[in-house]
Amino acid sequence: MAIHLAKPSIELLPSYLEAIQEGNFCNMALGFADDSLTEIVKDKDAYLYKINNPSSWKFKLPNGAEFSITDHELYWITDGKRFIGSLPLRYAGDVEFIENFCGHTGMAIRPSLLNKGYGVKALMHAFELGGAVAKSKGLKFILASCDQKNSASKRLIEHAGGKLFRSHDGFCGAEPNLIYQIFL
Numbered sequence: 090m091a092i093h094l095a096k097p098s099i100e101l102l103p104s105y106l107e108a109i110q111e112g113n114f115c116n117m118a119l120g121f122a123d124d125s126l127t128e129i130v131k132d133k134d135a136y137l138y139k140i141n142n143p144s145s146w147k148f149k150l151p152n153g154a155e156f157s158i159t160d161h162e163l164y165w166i167t168d169g170k171r172f173i174g175s176l177p178l179r180y181a182g183d184v185e186f187i188e189n190f191c192g193h194t195g196m197a198i199r200p201s202l203l204n205k206g207y208g209v210k211a212l213m214h215a216f217e218l219g220g221a222v223a224k225s226k227g228l229k230f231i232l233a234s235c236d237q238k239n240s241a242s243k244r245l246i247e248h249a250g251g252k253l254f255r256s257h258d259g260f261c262g263a264e265p266n267l268i269y270q271i272f273l
C-alpha cells in the first residue's frame with residue numbers, strides 16, 4: 090500500500106467525488122474547499138483552481154467570529170489512482186484561530202477507507218513535507234487538531250509524538266477540540 094501526497098488534480102477528481110458520495114466526509118480545508126458535489130461538477134476547473142490557490146481566506150465560526158489563514162496548502166492523499174483523503178497545511182494566519190481551533194494541520198480519510206492504516210502512512214508523509222516547509226517558515230512545532238471524541242485521531246497524533254497543547258469546550262461556538270503540539 091504505497092501512498093503519497095499530491096496536489097488536487099483533474100485526474101484524481103473523479104475519485105474525490107466518489108468519496109463525497111460515500112457519506113459524511115470533511116476535507117479539513119475549513120470552508121474554502123467545502124463545495125457540494127453539484128457545485129464541483131458544475132465547474133471542475135474553477136474548483137481545482139480554488140483549492141490549489143494559496144491566497145489567504147477567512148473562516149467563520151458558529152458564533153460569527155471570523156479568522157484568516159494567510160499561508161496554506163492542501164494535499165490529497167493518494168495511491169496514485171484514487172483519492173484516499175486530504176491533508177491541509179496551515180503555516181500562518183490568526184494565531185488565536187490556529188492555536189485554539191484548527192492547528193497547523195488536520196487529516197481526513199474517506200469513509201470507506203477508515204481504520205485501514207492509511208492515516209499512519211499519510212501522517213509520515215505529512216511530517217516529511219509539512220515539517221520541512223514549516224521549518225523553512227520558522228516554525229519550531231506543528232499543531233495538529235482533532236475532535237475530542239475521535240479516539241483514532243488522538244492515537245494517531247500521539248503515535249507521531251504529539252503532546253496535548255490545549256483543549257477547549259467550544260472555541261467561539263465550535264465543537265470541543267483538542268490541539269496537540271508536535272516538535273519538528
